[in-house]
Amino acid sequence: MEERTIPYKIYLEESEMPKQWYNVRADMKNKPAPLLNPGTLAPMTAEELGHVFCDELVAQELDDTTRFIDIPVEIQDFYKMYRPSPLVRAYCLEKKLETPAKIYYKFEGNNTSGSHKLNSAIAQAYYAKKQGLKGVTTETGAGQWGTALSMACSYFDLDCKVFMVKVSYEQKPFRREVMRTYGASVTPSPSETTEVGRKILAEHPGTTGSLGCAISEAVEAATQSEGYRYVLGSVLNQVLLHQSVIGMETKTALDKYGITPDIIIGCAGGGSNLGGLISPFMGEKLRGEKDYRIIAVEPASCPSFTRGKYAYDFCDTGKVCPLAKMYTLGSGFIPSANHAGGLRYHGMSSTLSQLYDDGLMEARSVEQTAVFEAAEQFARVEGILPAPESSHAIRVAIDEALKCKETGEEKTIVFGLTGTGYFDMVAYEKYNNGEMSDYIPTDEDLAAGLAGLPKVE
Numbered sequence: 105m106e107e108r109t110i111p112y113k114i115y116l117e118e119s120e121m122p123k124q125w126y127n128v129r130a131d132m133k134n135k136p137a138p139l140l141n142p143g144t145l146a147p148m149t150a151e152e153l154g155h156v157f158c159d160e161l162v163a164q165e166l167d168d169t170t171r172f173i174d175i176p177v178e179i180q181d182f183y184k185m186y187r188p189s190p191l192v193r194a195y196c197l198e199k200k201l202e203t204p205a206k207i208y209y210k211f212e213g214n215n216t217s218g219s220h221k222l223n224s225a226i227a228q229a230y231y232a233k234k235q236g237l238k239g240v241t242t243e244t245g246a247g248q249w250g251t252a253l254s255m256a257c258s259y260f261d262l263d264c265k266v267f268m269v270k271v272s273y274e275q276k277p278f279r280r281e282v283m284r285t286y287g288a289s290v291t292p293s294p295s296e297t298t299e300v301g302r303k304i305l306a307e308h309p310g311t312t313g314s315l316g317c318a319i320s321e322a323v324e325a326a327t328q329s330e331g332y333r334y335v336l337g338s339v340l341n342q343v344l345l346h347q348s349v350i351g352m353e354t355k356t357a358l359d360k361y362g363i364t365p366d367i368i369i370g371c372a373g374g375g376s377n378l379g380g381l382i383s384p385f386m387g388e389k390l391r392g393e394k395d396y397r398i399i400a401v402e403p404a405s406c407p408s409f410t411r412g413k414y415a416y417d418f419c420d421t422g423k424v425c426p427l428a429k430m431y432t433l434g435s436g437f438i439p440s441a442n443h444a445g446g447l448r449y450h451g452m453s454s455t456l457s458q459l460y461d462d463g464l465m466e467a468r469s470v471e472q473t474a475v476f477e478a479a480e481q482f483a484r485v486e487g488i489l490p491a492p493e494s495s496h497a498i499r500v501a502i503d504e505a506l507k508c509k510e511t512g513e514e515k516t517i518v519f520g521l522t523g524t525g526y527f528d529m530v531a532y533e534k535y536n537n538g539e540m541s542d543y544i545p546t547d548e549d550l551a552a553g554l555a556g557l558p559k560v561e
Contacts, residue, residue: 112195114357116188122356123175126348128383129341129455130171131390134462136341136454137429139165140416145560148426156323156334156425160231164342173345175227182226182259186215187349191357192521196485198505205508207501208365209521210354210381211488216282219491219523220377221252221337224346228335229256238331239263243293243318245373245449246272246493247279248523249337254288263332264288267295267321270313279527293318300324300422314438315374315449320422338374339419339428339453347380354518355384365396367504369519371496372400372409372467375453381520382465389464398465399504400456401496403475404544406439408432408452409460409467411550416560417451427558430457433545434553440543447493450553470499471542476535478502479525491523492531 129135138147153162164173175183194207212220232240239262244250250266257264266288273280273292280290291297293313294304300320304311311317319336326334336343358365368385370378378400388394402409408431418435419425432451439450452460459465479495481502482488490498497519508515525532534540 110193110361110363113190113192114361115190116353116357118184118188120356121180121183121188122349122352123180124172125175125345126172126352126383126387127167127170127345128348128386128390129168131387132458133390134458135168136458137416139426139428140560142418142423142427142558145427156327158228158231158235158237158333160234161228161342164345165340176230179227179230183349186222188353189214191354194486197482200481200485201502201505201509203505203509204512204514205505206514206516207505208516208518210350210518211521212350212377213488213491213521213524217248217252217255218526219248219252220347220350220380221249222255223349223380224337224343224376225249225252225256226259227346229253229260229262232262232333232335233260237262237333239265240333240335241265241267241322241326241329242335242337243267243269243315243322244272244337245269245315245447246491247276247283247527248491250283250288250290251279253335253337254283254286257288258286265322265325266290267293267318267325269293269315269318270311275530276527293321295321297321298324300424304421308438311438314421316419316421316435317438319420320424323420323424324422338376339449339451341455343376344379344383344453344455347376348383350377350380350520351383351385354381358518363516364394365518366515367397367399367517369399369401369497369500369504369517371447371493371520371522372402372452372456373447373493374449374451375456377520377522379453379456386459386464399500400460400465400467401500402467402469403447403496404469404471404542406433406447406449407469408450410469412452413554413557414457414461415557417557419451427560428454430454431460432557433550434556436556437550437553447496468500470496471544473535473540473542475499476532476540480535488521489525490521491525492528494520494522497521
C-alpha cells in the first residue's frame with residue numbers, strides 16, 4: 105500500500121470495536137505466580153479476595169485460562185462515548201527527526217479523564233454497582249486514575265473515596281478539583297485519617313508519599329466501611345484485562361492497512377497501559393505466530409524492572425495487601441518526588457513481570473529531564489501536550505527512530521500515548537525554568553528497600 109494512502113488518523117468504525125476483552129494469561133506457558141495470603145503464605149482464595157474486591161473482579165483476577173471475556177453491553181455503550189480512540193501516524197515527528205522510521209501512536213487522551221484509565225474504571229464501577237455496593241475506595245498517583253474512577257462512579261451513582269499521593273495532591277490541584285467536581289472525596293496520602301497512614305507518617309515524617317502508601321490507606325478504608333470495596337487502577341490482572349481494548353483496537357487499525365509493527369513501546373509504572381497495548385501482539389508472540397520487539401519504559405528514579413528483584417513482595421507500603429510475585433524495589437521504597445506521578449509504584453504487574461522474566465520483552469529506564477525534552481519536542485510538532493508518564497514512551501520512540509536514521513532501516517514503531525499533560529504544568533514549568541533535576545537512587549537506596557522483602561520460599 106502506498107504510504108500516503110495511510111491517513112494521519114486511523115479511526116475504526118463503531119462496529120469494529122472489541123466486544124470482548126483479551127486475557128493474555130490464557131496463552132502464557134508460565135502463568136503469573138498467585139497472590140499469597142500475607143499471614144499464611146498460601147495462595148489467596150476467591151473468598152479471601154472477596155473481602156477487598158468485587159466478586160466478579162475476583163473471578164477475572166484469578167482466571168488464567170479463558171482467552172476472551174465478554175464485555176457487558178452497559179460497558180460497551182459507555183466505551184462508545186470516547187472509543188474507538190485514534191491510531192495516529194506521526195508524520196510531522198518523522199519529518200522533524202528526518203528518520204526513515206514510521207511512527208504511530210495510540211492516543212488515549214480523548215476523554216475528560218485525559219487518559220486510558222477510564223477503560224478499567226468504568227468496568228470496575230459497573231461490577232461494584234451490579235453487586236449492590238454503596239461505594240469504592242482507591243488510590244491515585246498523578247490523578248488520572250482517580251479522575252477516571254470519579255467519572256465512572258458518578259455515572260453509576262456510587263460513592264468514591266480517593267487517596268491521592270501527597271506530592272501529586274500538592275502539584276496537581278486542578279486534577280484534584282476535577283475529581284471533586286465528579287463527586288469524589290480526595291485525601292492526600294499518607295494521611296492522619298487511617299491507622300496505616302498515621303503509622304507511615306510516624307516512620308517517615310514529611311514524606312511526599314507513594315502509590316504503595318495510598319494503596320494501604322484505600323484498602324483500610326474499604327475493609328472498615330460497610331458496603332465498600334477497594335478498586336485498583338493498575339498492576340492487577342483484571343486491570344490489564346480491561347485495558348486490552350487499547351491493543352485490540354490498535355491491532356485492528358494496523359491490520360486494516362496491512363501494517364506490521366517492528367517495535368511496540370509503552371511506559372511502565374504498574375503495567376496497565378503497557379499491558380493493554382501489547383496484549384494481542386504478545387498473544388501472537390506467545391503462540392509463535394509473529395515476533396515483535398516490545399519495550400517497557402520506566403523512570404530512572406523508580407526502576408523496578410531494570411534494577412529491581414523478581415520476588416514476592418507486599419503490594420503496599422503498609423503491608424496490609426496480599427503478596428505478589430513481581431519485579432520490585434521493596435514495598436518500603438519511596439521514590440523521589442518525580443513528576444511522573446503515575447509511575448511512582450515500587451513494583452510491577454505480576455503478568456508483565458513473568459513475561460519480562462521469560463525474556464519476551466525488554467525494559468529501559470530514562471531520566472526525567474530527557475523525558476521532558478522529548479515531551480516538548482513531540483508537543484511542538486504533533487500538537488498534543490503529552491502526560492509525563494506517556495512521555496517516557498515518546499523518549500524511547502524518538503531514540504529508536506534516531507537509530508533508524510543512523511542505520512537507514514525503515515522500522516515501524518508503535519507507542520502508547522496514554523494521556524494528556526494539561527494538569528501537569530507545574531512539571532513543565534520546572535523543566536522550562538531549568539529547575540528540574542534527575543534523581544537516580546543509589547545501590548544503597550535500593551538495598552534498603554529490598555532488605556524488607558518478606559521471606560517466601
